[in-house]
Amino acid sequence: MSAPGFTLVVVTAVLYSSGFYLLLQRSLMRVVFGILVLGHAANVSLMLTDRAITLPPLLTEHEGPLSDPLPQAMALTAIVITFGVTTFLLALAYRVWLGDENDEVPADLEDRRIGRLAEPEDSA
């Protein structure tokens, strides 16, 4: 595998792992950033499928082999989608912050309710 390919593999791995790490945080802002990073990871991994990524892209007057345009087209579509939805997510996170002045993911309400149901038995 060529050197840029190997770099991309490392970049993808770092992006995926840091994305999932951020996704598991309690602060909603970090979760949003996690989604953002994961989106990049998926896009880069789409680019990775092109084995001739170092070659020039689609050119009309170019002679010789070209890189595969399909992953680029798919990555472009995916970037637009991730971008749009991330904006929406940011707006939502802002709304949550407006309501509560904090953006921590709340504890599971159902869990608490069941916990409360169990309490009298504990004290008896």
Next chain:
Amino acid sequence: MNALLAVPFVVPLMGAALALLLRGRRRLQAGVAVATLAVVVVDTALLLVATADGTVLTSQAGAWEAPLGITIVADPLAALLLAVSSVVLLVVQLYAIGQDIGGLSRAMPQVFHPIYLVLTAGVCLSFLAGDLFNLFVGFEIMLTASYALITQAPTRARVRASMIYTVVSLTSSILFLTGIALVYGLTGTVNLADIAVKLGSAPAELRMVLALLFLVVFGIKAAIVPMHFWLPDSYPVAITRISAIFAALLTKVAVYAIIRSQTLLFGRDDISAVLLCVAIATMLVGIFGALVQDDINRLMSFALVSHIGFMIFGLGVNSVAALAGVVIYLVHHIVVQANLFLVNGLIRQYVGHSSLRSMRGLTTVSPVLALYFFLPAMSLAGLPPLSGFVAKVALFQAGVGTGGWLVYTALGAGVLTSLLTLMAIFRVWARGFWGTPMPDMVEARERLKRGAHLGGLKFMAVMTGVMVAFGVLIAVCAGPLSEVAFTAAHGLMNGSAYIEAVLGSDAR
């Protein structure tokens, strides 16, 4: 034929644009939206007729031949689900309009109809997509519309719930994209039929990994255990009409995607044991969750999770009869879930809340409402002669016919789940419908009767009635339905018709 295939997602998108332009002219906007969906209903009915004998219709967008171009495919399964979904979409939309005209809830935001139509387009495109990337785009159109819908009338709780929903869905979308990248890297194509041909020569381990990845991706959206946790937290919080359409369609689109990917793309027996185990867990966890709920909407959401398990069970059994059972179950479940959530909406109108603890004697307050709840609920539990019974019998027969200890365990779990469903429904019935009504419920009813909203409420009730009738109709038409289901299942088990229709007869 090409036009028939394009209509279900092109017309709603155009309708959405038109409805957006008609902002501020509520009646006209509603008219455009209803007309658009009516066109889709007629079109999908024609599609169903055209494919009922097992024909696979294809259309190559821009005349770029597959596997290079974008392929739109309708086989009997897709056409059947499209037809049922579009009817449900239309009825729920009319219900929402009734609620709006009656002024029964906060005024409907003017973007409701455009977003609803975009959701329709996304659902239809997901059913019709002939390649993985368009399936992804269809999913994204549908999900983006659902993000916008679930935040309608934003209260603090709703924004929180929709945040969970959005983040979980996005995670699954990103994993989906990763899956597409892996498949493309392995086979050099995203066309479903072409992948099916080329993946056959891939190493079995790689196929298995991909199959599991796609199971996780669609499993998150279909809310199969252990990836179901987001659903009971987000669906009940949304407005009734929206949770009705979510419960009816979004999870089913994901189940459709599981069926399509696991039957067409991957080796049949690779993960059937995994599917059976997941099915058992989904059925039991879902129904035990439903049994302890106080809020009717939450109860129904857990029941929804548990009954997704039946469809996964059928897929795990993996025979023509089982797949036919899955198809019947899908159709039955789309209608019944929409139905139950619509009835819950009516209960909310009457009582003002959906907490079982402070509800009593609904039968006296409104006998029709009791009937509207009773029929779909019994159908969900699988009582003969309703549609749920037909679907469950088909599944169980297929299971018994196949044999094996895991299948029998799953069968036992299925029977137990059906009984527990009956118990959960009986709890709702005993707490909410039996007994003498609470004084404030009678008062609320009198207020409703005097108020100016009666027309809208009646319209909503009529639409719920239409949905109930549709559910009963499915049971009445069980014969023709199972014929179509068996044709669809044959097509699924033997992918060559699908592959030939897409790639041409010289594909293999």
